[in-house]
Amino acid sequence: MTTSSATLPPAPGSRRRRRRSAPGGVRRWGPGLLLLSPSLILLAVFVYGLIAWTARLSLTDQHTAIRSGSVVGLKNYVDLFVNDINGRFTHSLKNLLIFTVVFMVGALVMGLIWALILERGLPGEGVFRAVYLFPMAVSFVASGVVWRWLMNSGTGEQAGGLNRIFHDLHLGFLENPWWTDPQWGMAAMAVPAIWQLAGYVMALFLAGFRGIPPELREAAQVDGATTYQMYRHVLFPQLTPTALSVLIILGHMSMKMFDLIMSVSGAQWITEVPAVYVWQTLLTSDYAKAAAISVVLLLLVAVVIVPYLVYNNRVERRS
Amino acid sequence: MRFSKRAAVAAAGIAVALLASACGSSGGGGQASKDVEVFTWWADGGEKAGLDGLVSQFKTDCSQYNFQNGAVSGGAGSNAKQVLASRLQQAQPPDTFQAHAGAELTDYINAGQVEDLSAQYKEWGLDSAFPKGLIDSLTVQGKIYSVPANIHRANVLWTNKTVLANAGVNEVPKTLPEFFTVLDTLKAKGVQTPLAVGKDWTQQMLFEAVLISDLGAEKFTGLWNGKTSWTGADVTQALNDYKKLLSYSNKDRDTFDWTDAEKLLMDGKAAFQLMGDWEAADLDTKGFKDYGYAVFPGNGNAYQWLADSFVLPKGAKNAEGTKCWLKTLGSAAGQKAFNTKKGSIPARTDANAADYPAYQQTAIADWKSGVPVPSCPHGSACSQGWQGAVASAQGKFSSDQDVAALQKALDAAAKQYTKK
Numbered sequence: 001m002t003t004s005s006a007t008l009p010p011a012p013g014s015r016r017r018r019r020r021s022a023p024g025g026v027r028r029w030g031p032g033l034l035l036l037s038p039s040l041i042l043l044a045v046f047v048y049g050l051i052a053w054t055a056r057l058s059l060t061d062q063h064t065a066i067r068s069g070s071v072v073g074l075k076n077y078v079d080l081f082v083n084d085i086n087g088r089f090t091h092s093l094k095n096l097l098i099f100t101v102v103f104m105v106g107a108l109v110m111g112l113i114w115a116l117i118l119e120r121g122l123p124g125e126g127v128f129r130a131v132y133l134f135p136m137a138v139s140f141v142a143s144g145v146v147w148r149w150l151m152n153s154g155t156g157e158q159a160g161g162l163n164r165i166f167h168d169l170h171l172g173f174l175e176n177p178w179w180t181d182p183q184w185g186m187a188a189m190a191v192p193a194i195w196q197l198a199g200y201v202m203a204l205f206l207a208g209f210r211g212i213p214p215e216l217r218e219a220a221q222v223d224g225a226t227t228y229q230m231y232r233h234v235l236f237p238q239l240t241p242t243a244l245s246v247l248i249i250l251g252h253m254s255m256k257m258f259d260l261i262m263s264v265s266g267a268q269w270i271t272e273v274p275a276v277y278v279w280q281t282l283l284t285s286d287y288a289k290a291a292a293i294s295v296v297l298l299l300l301v302a303v304v305i306v307p308y309l310v311y312n313n314r315v316e317r318r319s
Numbered sequence: 320m321r322f323s324k325r326a327a328v329a330a331a332g333i334a335v336a337l338l339a340s341a342c343g344s345s346g347g348g349g350q351a352s353k354d355v356e357v358f359t360w361w362a363d364g365g366e367k368a369g370l371d372g373l374v375s376q377f378k379t380d381c382s383q384y385n386f387q388n389g390a391v392s393g394g395a396g397s398n399a400k401q402v403l404a405s406r407l408q409q410a411q412p413p414d415t416f417q418a419h420a421g422a423e424l425t426d427y428i429n430a431g432q433v434e435d436l437s438a439q440y441k442e443w444g445l446d447s448a449f450p451k452g453l454i455d456s457l458t459v460q461g462k463i464y465s466v467p468a469n470i471h472r473a474n475v476l477w478t479n480k481t482v483l484a485n486a487g488v489n490e491v492p493k494t495l496p497e498f499f500t501v502l503d504t505l506k507a508k509g510v511q512t513p514l515a516v517g518k519d520w521t522q523q524m525l526f527e528a529v530l531i532s533d534l535g536a537e538k539f540t541g542l543w544n545g546k547t548s549w550t551g552a553d554v555t556q557a558l559n560d561y562k563k564l565l566s567y568s569n570k571d572r573d574t575f576d577w578t579d580a581e582k583l584l585m586d587g588k589a590a591f592q593l594m595g596d597w598e599a600a601d602l603d604t605k606g607f608k609d610y611g612y613a614v615f616p617g618n619g620n621a622y623q624w625l626a627d628s629f630v631l632p633k634g635a636k637n638a639e640g641t642k643c644w645l646k647t648l649g650s651a652a653g654q655k656a657f658n659t660k661k662g663s664i665p666a667r668t669d670a671n672a673a674d675y676p677a678y679q680q681t682a683i684a685d686w687k688s689g690v691p692v693p694s695c696p697h698g699s700a701c702s703q704g705w706q707g708a709v710a711s712a713q714g715k716f717s718s719d720q721d722v723a724a725l726q727k728a729l730d731a732a733a734k735q736y737t738k739k
Contacts, residue, residue, distance in 0.1 A: 063704070064426045085708050085735070086715055086728045153571040158511075158588075180573050182718035268519055268573060269714030280711075284703040285404055285426070 051298065058291035069288055076292035088269075089277065089293065096273045098186040099193075100254040106194035107250055108243075111201025116231075118202070119209045129206070132199035140196070144263025147192040151178035151264065185270050193260055197253070201246050208242035209235065241315075244308065251304040255297065274300075354387045355640035357629075358413035360399035362392030365600060369661030373468070373648065376656040381643035389413050400703075407432050412632035414641045419698030420467045420628035421456050422543065426702060427630070428459055434631040435462045439642060445649045448667045452691035453624070456699065465628035466645045468654070469663035472596045472682055473694045474528045474623040477581075478611040482510060482590040491613040495532050495560060498616040502567045505590050515580040515589035516568040519710045522717055523696040525593045526561045532617025533557035536690045539621070543693060543700040545737045549730040558722045565717070573717055584610070595625070595697070599678035600662030612678065614685070622689030625697035626666060705736035 058076055062069030080089040114132055118125050135143065152160035155175045159167045166174040179185040212235060220230045258275040265271040267280050274297045281290040361370045367390075374386050391399035396417075403416055412432070418424050427433045440446045440463050446454060449467070457463050478491060486508040492498040505513035516522060531539045534553050541547030548554075569575070569583060581598060583589040585607045592598075593615055602610050614621075629648055631641050647653040654665035655674055664675065664682045672680045693700035695709055712728035715721075 064430070085731045086712055086724065088711055091715075148574075153574055154569075158569070158571070177570075180571065180718070265574070266518065269711050270573060270718050272711075280707055283400070284707040285400070286704055286707075 054291045055295055057287055058295050060288050062288045063286045076288050077296070080289070080292055080296070088272070089274070091269075092272045092274050092277045095186045095271065096255065096257075098184065099190050099257065099273065100251065102187045102190035103193045103197075103254050104247065104250045106190060107197045107201050108246060110194060110198035111246070112205055114198065114202040115205035115209065118206060129203065132202050134199065135196045136200045138196065140193075140260040141263045143192055143196055144260045147195075148264045151188060151191070153177045153180040179265055179271055182270060186273075189261060189264060189271055192264065193254070193257070197250060201250070204242055204246050205239065208239045212238045244311075248304060248308045252301050255301045255304065352637055353383065353640070354385045355381075355415070355637055355644050356387040356389045356413040357644060358389040358391070358399070358403060358416035360391055360396040360417065362390045365661050369469075369657045369663075372656035372660045373653055376650075376653045377644060377647045380647045380650070380653070381640070384637070384640040384643055386644075387414075389416075407632070410634055412634055414635045414637050415629045415631060415644055417627055417629060418465065420465055420626040421693050421699030422701050422705075423698035423703060424465055424628075424630070425459070427632075428464055432633055433464045434633055434638075435464060436466065436631060436645070437461075437463050439645065443646055443649055448649070448651075448669060450668055450686070450691060453626075453666060456691060456693055457628075465630045466649045467626035467628040467666040468648050469627055469658050469661060470666045470686060471625050471663045471697075472622055472685070473524055473625055473697060474531060474615045474618050474621065475594065475596050475598070476528075476613050476615045477584060477592045477594055477598055477602075478613070479584050479587055479590050480609050480611050482587050483611075486510065486590070488590075491611065492616045495529070495617045499563065502564075502591075506567065510588075510590055512567065512569040512583070512588065513590045514564060514568045515575075515583040515592040516565065516572040517575040517577045517580040518573050519714045519717075520696040521575075521577050521580065521594065522565075522572070522713050523709060524595070524694070525564065526557075526713065527623065527694060527696075528593055528615040528618060529561045529564065530554070530557045531621050531623065531692060532615065533560060536619070536621040536692045540692050540700075542733070543695065545733070549733050550726065554729075555722065555726060558726055562716075562720055562722055565720070573714070596678065596682060597662060599676075603676075612681075620685070620689045621692045622685055623692050623694050624686075625694050625699050702736055705732055708732035708735070 057069075059071050059073060060069030061072045061075070084090070114128075118128055122128065150161040152163060154160055155163055155167075155172075155177075159175060162178075163175040166172065176188075177185070178188040181188065216234055216238075217230065220234045225234065256275055257273060258279070261271050261273060261276055267276050272280075274293050278290050278293045278297070281293060359366075359370060361367050370388075370390075374388075377384075377386055391402050399417075403413075406412060407427075407430075418427065424433070445466065449457075453467070453470075454463070457465060457467070476491065482505070483489075483491075486505050488501055488504060492501045502513045516525060527539075530542070533556050534542070534547070538547045538553070542549060542554075565572075569580070569589070572580070577594055577598075578601070580589075580592055581594070581601065584592045585602070585605070596612075599612070629645055631638060631645065635641050648657075649667075651665075651667055651669060654667055654670065658665050658670075658679075659674060662676075662679070664670070664679050664686060668687050670683055672683045675683065695701040695706055698706065701709070709729065709732055712725055712732065715728070716725040
């Protein structure tokens with residue numbers, strides 16, 4: 001006791017302050033933590049806990065509903081990439097790649113063009129904004145059913161939907177098999193997704209344009225920049241964070257695309273993506289394989305999201 | 320300040336309490352020993368009507384028990400199968416559940432989830448009431464685990480009589496070569512797509528019908544139990560025939576469900592469609608009278624069957640009640656009550672055909688004299704995983720027409736799933 005009291009810094013005033021500060025800390029962050037704790041517990045159990053459970057399941061050989069599996073390491077993953085019949089998994093990844101590229105480029109270009117036009121101060125801008133943004137309010141399932149009719153793959157006399165319109169307008173060369181094309185069908189599948197989200201991209205870009213202080217434009221004009229130069233060197237660089245968020249939002253939506261594909265084509269080979277494959281595998285009660293595909297899908301999304309989160313954190317810390 | 324802090328703590332406390340009570344409140348509920356919970360995916364339409372018919376029979380035969388409906392609707396049974404799997408895993412089985420008879424039951428049998436019913440088959444005389452081929456298909460290592468409620472036939476060719484008559488075709492072809500000739504005739508007469516086909520599983524059915532024609536009933540059955548090789552020249556031949564058949568079909572088949580293909584037939588845009596015999600009930604409901612039916616060309620007396628059956632799960636709370644349900648199900652009266660409403664035929668060979676509509680009368684006669692062969696897309700020939708693999712391979716073939724790749728995929732699927 002004596003030694004400890006000897007080693008302590010003697011000033012009684014400071015000791016009292018320290019004693020008060022420790023419980024004071026709990027009092028400061030305690031209620032907040034307590035308030036958050038239900039959601040934290042729910043997240044821990046139902047999101048991160050289940051992710052861990054899925055990852056563990058993917059390492060077992062539980063290929064039926066009933067048997068509980070024993071651990072087989074990474075075999076399920078190797079099987080997916082190497083031994084899957086007809087290369088089904090790599091095929092679904094290829095489909096996802098085509099879909100993602102067409103969808104992201106399409107939505108980005110359309111959204112940017114609309115934003116540029118509206119940003120110039122078009123009369124009735126509010127109406128156009130609403131018109132373009134509105135498709136986003138429709139669920140993928142509802143629009144998918146409509147697009148299923150529009151993208152009917154029948155041609156000539158059997159044609160329906162868009163092909164019928166082309167046929168009746170004597171634009172027969174435009175009739176095409178849409179999503180039933182074995183190579184590029186997924187590009188057609190991206191059309192409804194572009195239609196739905198281009199307006200949202202437009203809104204984001206429009207907000208980005210509005211966030212740029214008008215002084216910058218004025219300065220550019222005073223310096224004698226042409227319109228092209230002003231956009232290229234003054235406005236677009238300011239939009240980089242917006243463009244990045246757009247890419248992340250579209251990217252992770254695209255990776256997880258399920259409902260649109262299910263309502264346009266149903267689950268089948270031509271349009272199969274990993275999310276649909278997981279569902280198909282679950283229906284046959286092959287839990288380990290479904291878990292392995294889910295983990296691969298999670299990693300794919302993480303590849304998109306994690307760098308963004310890291311970047312965001314860094315920016316926030318800097319400001 | 321103080322108040323709001325206390326309020327915050329209280330709010331958090333309430334939230335935690337709610338969470339805890341939500342977790343704790345599941346389970347429980349009393350279970351009277353008289354209840355028999357029957358788990359199905361028959362929630363509406365003809366299936367529900369059939370189940371109701373069966374239930375009224377159950378109430379007379381087993382008046383000491385209560386029927387408890389455990390139907391889970393949606394997804395053509397896929398929702399129900401998910402629920403069932405989790406209940407079996409938690410050792411909380413229903414008193415009896417529905418499953419496709421045959422190979423689809425294998426998983427449950429291997430896991431020891433269902434009881435052997437061989438003794439009951441003898442006791443109730445079912446072993447002599449059902450045809451031998453069916454009993455063989457139901458038997459796994461000398462034991463029978465399920466009682467079939469009905470029989471559907473998969474390999475039926477439906478025709479539009481007017482379209483055939485207009486093209487001068489008076490007789491439905493009996494062999495595959497004849498079939499091709501007729502299809503050519505129809506095409507020459509301006510019927511662009513004489514054969515209506517839908518997506519994946521309907522293509523699977525068509526392919527199996529061709530396989531039966533080219534391999535015969537016995538070798539076809541062997542494909543599913545490992546006795547026939549998938550790599551043989553006869554399978555290649557069947558694949559080529561199937562590819563040729565697809566060339567007579569609608570190109571947008573992958574966008575069609577079976578009812579869309581049926582519409583092509585009804586509209587006279589197609590002359591033929593291969594589909595199970597639930598099509599008869601459907602065409603009748605839709606008021607289309609101009610249809611004919613025959614066994615698929617070259618199938619002879621092969622009766623490709625599929626059946627819904629019921630089992631006695633291990634650990635069922637009311638095993639005696641379940642047995643009474645199964646006994647009713649297998650009895651002549653029970654099968655009649657169920658099948659006249661559902662549009663299928665009874666599995667028993669002693670049914671009185673006069674009780675049934677026209678199509679079913681011929682089906683009953685064929686069932687008595689035919690050779691039963693199983694079907695993969697409908698669960699009597701292969702397990703669910705195998706079905707999925709075949710469906711995927713068939714879907715790929717529909718778009719790329721690669722015979723060698725399909726044969727390789729089918730062989731790989733067979734190797735992967737027969738060993739399990």
